[in-house]
Amino acid sequence: MRMIKPMADLYEQLRRLPGIGSKTAMRLAYHIIDRPESEVRQLAGALLAAKQQIKLCSVCYNLSDSEICEICGRRDRDSSIICVVEQPQDLMAMERSHGYKGVYHVLHGVLSPLDGIGPDNIRIKELLLRLQQTQVKEIIIATNSDIEGEATAVYLAQLLKPLGVTVSRIAHGLPVGGDLEYADEMTLARALENRRNM
Template identity: 50%
Template sequence: MSFSPLIQQLVTALRCLPGVGPKSAQRMAFHLLERDREGAFTLADALKVAAQEVEQCRMCCTLSESEICDICASPSRESSLLCIVESPMDVLAIEQTSGFAGVYYVLGGHLSPIDGVGPEDLGIDFLIDRVTSEQVKEVILATNPTVEGEATAHYIAERLKGCETRITRIAHGVPVGGELEYVDGGTLAHALAGRRQW
């Protein structure tokens, strides 16, 4: 026996969520149908509206329902300080530190020739145009500290060579609150190489 068709359809649809396997999808479907129909309707509406209305900001390519997102539109942000990240989640992570007053550019991924992702897919030409035409003083490369993230940062830095813009990369080193003993060798080597005057 399997479920009745509509329940089966719901279980299958729930599998599109990241990290949700067959068993979790079953649990979610039954939870909603048995105990939270209201929540199911709310979720259905929220999904539909968000999937219809949310687009990319025309300036920074983050997700936003307005043409220009709140950060790009804010007059209190320093538009000459541009932080390049891979995804909208990274924007949120940096915003939560409250330590950055500049603006962002979201690549929407990293260079990955094996998956067919090239510079044109990340809008890098648009980014270079923006940096040269808008008198950006500093570009902070904040792509992920992975092989692909580093390669992407390297590529952008190469493309920006010759501009008068200052190009920086976020620091690699030991995470705050960690113990040296448990930090991997690569990170430790970076932390030593990037040591600063006390």
């Protein structure tokens, strides 16, 4: 017997989500149709509201519900130090370490020639523009320690150093290939403290 269409559609949408295999998608689909309509409305509403209301900060490209994100808007942050991260979730991880008082720049990706992702596909131009517009003393590159993360760090260092700014790389006490996102606070604080010049 084939799945009835509304069920098949729901299953198909869930299965597209990252980390959701066919079994989990099926379990979630049955769970959703089992819930009261009010609860399903809340879920659907939250999905749509998140998509419609969340935009990117016009300064650092962090997720934000206003033109400028909370971090860029704060007076106690030092805008002359910029920490470059791959994704908004990496920024969140750095913030959890409580040791960092500078600001951020979110690339929204890393260089990955095999996947066709070059410098124009991530927010590198925006970073260069920022350097022209604000006084920046140091750029701390906090991309992950996997191949793409390292290659992106080297590329950025070559691009930025001639501009007269100090470029440093966080010390990856993180396991090789370890994601910033999953590092604990102590490890991150130490990685930041032990950053080295590139």
